[in-house]
Amino acid sequence: MNCNDVSKGLVAYLDRRANSADRQEIERHLTTCADCRTRAEQFRALWGVMDEMPVIEPSFGFDVRMRQRVAAEPARKWFEWIVPQPRLALSAALLAVVAVWMVKTSPVNTHFEATTASAQQEDFNAIKNLDVLENYDVVTTMDALSELAPVATPDNGMKIQDTHNATAE
Amino acid sequence: MLDVKAGDDSSFNSLLQKYRSPLVNFLYRMVRDTATAEDLAQEVFLRVYRARKQYTPSAKFTTWLFRIATNLALNSVRDGRYQKLSISLDAAPDGEDSVPLELPARELRIDQKMIERDRTELIRKAVWALPEKQRAAVLLHKYEEMDYAEIAKVLECSESALKSLLFRAYETLRVQLAPLVGESIAREAGEGRAS
Numbered sequence: 001m002n003c004n005d006v007s008k009g010l011v012a013y014l015d016r017r018a019n020s021a022d023r024q025e026i027e028r029h030l031t032t033c034a035d036c037r038t039r040a041e042q043f044r045a046l047w048g049v050m051d052e053m054p055v056i057e058p059s060f061g062f063d064v065r066m067r068q069r070v071a072a073e074p075a076r077k078w079f080e081w082i083v084p085q086p087r088l089a090l091s092a093a094l095l096a097v098v099a100v101w102m103v104k105t106s107p108v109n110t111h112f113e114a115t116t117a118s119a120q121q122e123d124f125n126a127i128k129n130l131d132v133l134e135n136y137d138v139v140t141t142m143d144a145l146s147e148l149a150p151v152a153t154p155d156n157g158m159k160i161q162d163t164h165n166a167t168a169e
Numbered sequence: 170m171l172d173v174k175a176g177d178d179s180s181f182n183s184l185l186q187k188y189r190s191p192l193v194n195f196l197y198r199m200v201r202d203t204a205t206a207e208d209l210a211q212e213v214f215l216r217v218y219r220a221r222k223q224y225t226p227s228a229k230f231t232t233w234l235f236r237i238a239t240n241l242a243l244n245s246v247r248d249g250r251y252q253k254l255s256i257s258l259d260a261a262p263d264g265e266d267s268v269p270l271e272l273p274a275r276e277l278r279i280d281q282k283m284i285e286r287d288r289t290e291l292i293r294k295a296v297w298a299l300p301e302k303q304r305a306a307v308l309l310h311k312y313e314e315m316d317y318a319e320i321a322k323v324l325e326c327s328e329s330a331l332k333s334l335l336f337r338a339y340e341t342l343r344v345q346l347a348p349l350v351g352e353s354i355a356r357e358a359g360e361g362r363a364s
Contacts, residue, residue, distance in 0.1 A: 011310075011335045017317065042343050045353040049346060050311055053292050058193045058207060066185060066211055070218055 001025040006036050014043055181221075185214060188231075191313060192238055198308050199242035201297055209245060213238045229319060236323045239305050246301055288349060295345040303338035310335055 006029050012018040013026045030037045192213060197206035216237055224233075296304060302324060309320045321331045343350060 007336055007340075008329075008332060011332060011339060012317070039340075039343070041354060042347075042350050043339055045350045045357070046339060046343050046346060047311065049288075049349045049353050050292060050296075050342070052289055053198075053296070053312070054289055055190070055194055056197055056203065056206075058189050058210070059203075062189060062193075062207060062211070063185065066189075066214055067182075069211060069215055070181070073215075073218065 001029045003029075003033060003036055006030075006033070007039075010036075010040060010043065014040060014047075181218060184217070184230075188234060189214075192234070195235065195308055195313060196238060196242055198293075198296060198312070199239075199301075199304065200245050205245065209238070209241050212241055228322060231313075231315070232319050232322050235309060235313065235315070239309075239323055243301055243305070291349060292346060295342055298345065299338055299341060303334055303341070306331060306334045307338045307342070 006026055009018055009022050009026055013023055018026065030040060189210060192210045193206050196209045196213075197203055200206055200209065213234065217234065296307065299307065305324060306320060309315045309323060315323070317328045317331055321328045324331065324334075326334070
């Protein structure tokens, strides 16, 4: 250990906070280096001198003024319990945004939409093939249609207007 | 502090009683003015009170307290509001008119005139003459007796950087206060011989 190394560990050594390895190294160096030994001695003396620095006491009115300032502090707002910490509120908001974004872009949702479209198509096919709609007699015997003017045809003489046929189909 | 967090105001008064004196002394040694030190100490306590609900015991309370105090003190000094109080070692101590403090060279013997001077003023002014961060490190180490890890957290530096900071600060003080240091060593040597 040289003088530079010792200077780095000198305060901790004098403070009795150096680890045992450093302490032994420093002590070995101090036995051979007069300059470092003098510095160590002067540091110790300096700390003794610095103890002479007087301690001041706070003024008599310190506590009273402090209590007045604390008492003048505004009471907590009613909504502060909801957002106890700004960082927590920000985290919650970010979490909500991320959750919405994930739901929007989730493949489960696409599958759901595809499933819905498929089901609608099946329903449509089922409705389209219902017997009741294919039963022409039901349509032709409807009271409302009977008021319409009959159309003559070559095979059976009567036919409902094309528009109603289209509706039935 | 956890009781204060829970809303116990009497615990805040206990904190006030326990820490007001160390805090005012630390701040006084940082900003060099009693009234300013008291104002800053009140501001520190007020910030502690305001932040009581967010307090988490992840660090020692004193680390938190002195971190607030150090930041306020450094801001206050850097604001320049107290520059009128800036001190040089050549300036006369408070209450003395125009007699400059003449520090004898280290190798010179301390004369009687030097001994008669106010030793505490010499020490105070030597500490005040340190750069801000070195001053804070010395005050926390020497007078608040904090360990290195705690001081490093307060000053937001590594422990090795702190040790270098302390060494440089004490080296400066050793030179600036050489007459007092020499006197102290001589007195100890005399006492040793006498015993």
